[in-house]
Amino acid sequence: MTAAPRVVIADDQALVRTGFRMILTADGISVVAEAANGAEAVEAVHRTAPDVVLMDVRMPEMDGLEATRRILSAPPELPPRVIILTTFDLDRYVYAALSAGASGFLLKDVSPEHLVAAVRLVRAGDALLAPAITRRLIERYATHEPATVHRDLSPLTPRELEVLRLLARGLSNAELAERLHLSDATVKTHVARILSKLSLRDRAQAIVLAYETGLVTPGSY
Template identity: 75%
Template structure:
């Protein structure tokens, strides 16, 4: 996945027109669509065959849905792709479950062409595709109703500085904004972020944001940064 060349994408959606439209948009920007899938099983197989960088994954598909496909992709590959969940509604309960399963963010299906391209490039670079305000609403509405499905995360390994970093990540701050807020260099910020992700056992900022809310470090509906 680190080899040079165009960014490679798999599109999984049960609507052929959606797949075709997305493929045309991405192709026009130099992003290669290496496979398309009409359901979750096809998506899992396509990822296994083509080893893409990013998967655009619809949740509601016949047979194996996108949520199960996401779980299988992220647990069945040593170097899995980033997964963007496609949805028609930003408070779809499946979106929260998919993010908890390891997806890197979500995108509304009516997003503009520019937003689609930016989303693919954003998650491929390791950043979260989540607006903090939407994340708060998702967590507030669904996190308390998962009946134990949400994995417990222990924040005790994080230093006070790393806890501050995590709180600010959950607020949606970029590395540049983190550096300015904490009055440290961006290289130092990147080191802290890498350590936070490693200690939490998560792949990217999307999962770090979810963890911040799940553990109560950040309270839904509140912008208070104190623990």
């Protein structure tokens, strides 16, 4: 039987931390530490080695973006998955957080059921990218000029490039299957091959790379 996910909650609002902790522990998820700022979050991760970090963006001393960079660029060899907590219209750094290696994001008014599902999903290795929100965020905050990324996309087949383009526009597996007239299993296989060929951890990194290489540009449909 798979062990329960171990979580660190980083948010400068004590009520938010308390609420999330109560929701998670009620479903058997272990909250191993809480942090009120980014520096505390980095220390807590190093001390407790959690599976998932729920990371607020706007915090004193060190914001969630810098904390995410430090957590994912330092030991241990298997860093936790980071889920960014956002109020959506206020946080302008979600795209940068995904670029830093975060596995997705949640709105702070997330339902208890969605919060629990999100932690388990990300812990299992998937990326938490709700299609509609992903589309809006990336179009709003992605750099309009491709970054100096020289990742070679030539290992991808024409079909895999097509899948990556649609993935970067926020389509879910079900939407990809419908658009390309493929089965869900075939879509999952294509996505897995894309991640493997490009040495990417999850869909979040794939979406970021698609924009940074210029394969897809904000607003291109």
